[in-house]
Amino acid sequence: MEHLIEQALPWLHMAFGPDPDWKQAFLTLLTPLFLGATGVEYLYLKRHGKSFFFRKNEVITNMLLGGSYQAMEMVWFALFVNAFMHWMYGFRFQTITVTPLNFLGLFLGLEFCYYWFHRASHRIRWFWCAHVVHHSGENMTTTTAMRQSLFYAVNLHQVFWAPMLLIGFPVWAVLLAYGINLGYQYFVHTQAVTRFSPWIEYLFNTPSHHRVHHGRNPQYIDKNYGGVLIIWDRLFGTFEPEVEPVEYGIVRQPKTDNIWTLNTHEWKDMFSDVLKPGTSWLRLKHIWAPPEWIRPGLQEQSNLRDKPVA
Known part of the structure; x- marks a missing residue:
């Protein structure tokens, strides 16, 4: 594998610089495939009278979020990551x-690390502040996979890949494995596919499993965290099958297509909660507590997650 990488290095260095982010390089190289898959998805849904899944404003927002995410990831990588x-x-x-x-x-180990990163991204508010952008879409097409945050790279989520680095896998390999993981997930963001054979559904994250993950139905919230595999969810009790129709989005749904607001509203709310009067411990707990945690004594927070974001 290193021999193949060495052969490709001159071309990759020309395109991405002398020390590229292999995750972003891999995803960038796959962009034509992603766009082609989205075109096929649209034509398939249109043929079956379901092209309304492609809501124009949301698709445009998804693409703008994806483009800004890609650009910012490269900047953050050069400056910090x-x-x-x-x-x-x-x-x-x-x-x-x-x-x-x-x-x-490495790939299987990183998939295990990804499960915990993804779970933490839902259950620790600091990480949710970035991940919430991905869940704020109220529909599901492959373009939803592009719906990403500007601030992923600077919220220190890279600590979840530390086990692979400490074992001794080089940075480029960890980033490439992560890129493959994310590349696979592009194709599970769709309503065009119902279910695969039972053994595939048992082992792998599929469109059916991932639709559940994006649901705000009470039984679907915080379920199905797997990236490529679904076995970790089955093992750790976070698996939920798709039964009733999925209602997409988040409980406190942003009512905007403004990409800056989508990227910042949860950070703003979290730091606003931290700055409210109280003991230092409880104020800081907003950073690592679950997103829905209500600080004792602040009654005005009781309906926080039910109020739409303007």
Whole structure:
């Protein structure tokens, strides 16, 4: 595998610089495939009288969020992420030479780390502040996968990949495995596919499982965190099958297509809660408590998640 990477390096360096973010490079190279899949999805849904799933304003918003996310990821990588991940890699227990077989091991290990990163992104408000952007769409098409936050790179979520770096996998390999993980997930954001065979549905994250993940139906909230595999959800009790129709979006739904508001509203609310009077411990708890946590003594927060964002 390293031999193949070495052959591709001159071209990648020309396109992405001398020390590229392999995650973003991989996703950028796949962009034509992503757009092609979205075109096929639209034509399929149109043929079956369901093209209304493609809501014009939301699709445009998704694409703007995706483009700004890609650009900002590259900037943050150059300014901070690359150095931070190499700093963590400096504490490795050994140095692993990447081969196809141990890259598979890396991919499975990173998928396990991704499950906990994704779960934390729903259950710890600091991480939810970035992830909420992805869930704020009120529909599901492959363009929903583009709906990402400007602030992912700076919320320190890279600590979830630390186990792979400490084991000894190089930064480029961890980023590439993460990119493959995210690339797969583009294709599970769709209503064009119902279900696959039972064994696929049992092992893998599928469109059916991921529709549940995007639902704000009470039984669907905070379920199905897997990226490529769904086995971690089955193992740790967070699996929920798709039964009733999914209502997409979040409980406190932003009523806007403004991409700056979509990126910042939860950060603004979290820091507003932190600054409200009270003991330091309870004020700071807003940062690591679940998003729906209500601080004792602040009655005005009781309906916080039910109020729409202007």
